[in-house]
Amino acid sequence: MALTVKVLWAIIGCGIVTWLSRVIPFVLVKNFDLPKWLIHYLSFVPLVIMTALIMENIFTHHAGSLPTVNYENLLATVPTFVAAIISKSLIVIVVVGIVSMALIRLAF
Structure with a gap:
């Protein structure tokens, strides 16, 4: 399979979406105090x-x-x-x- 500009942009886009979906929850949780029941549930x-x-x-x-x-x-x-x-x-x-x-x- 040849690497075209379209495929390259698709790979870059997928990488950005994957990275953001893993980083955003950590950024959001860092700024808030979660209730104890939620922390217990997530454990x-x-x-x-x-x-x-x-x-x-x-x-x-x-x-x-x-x-x-x-x-x-x-x-x-x-x-x-x-x-x-x-x-x-x-x-x-x-x-x-x-x-x-x-x-x-x-x-x-």
Whole structure:
């Protein structure tokens, strides 16, 4: 694909919109004091996002029927979850997850 002026402006425009959508909330929140209930509510957002990502990978969607379990991902999740509870270290969680998935794929 050749880089035309139109494509270049589209890339620049998308970059600006993406950057602004990530920066404006920080600028707005910096100038206001949020209520405690809102801060408490927002504290659950990372947990909900991670849960959605994990569930999306454990279950495989099939149109018109119930989801099926992806057993490779489920088996890799168990030691990773145990490592998360024990260590509470992101690097340990990532390494255990990668090694678990590698061993499972090697075995099956």
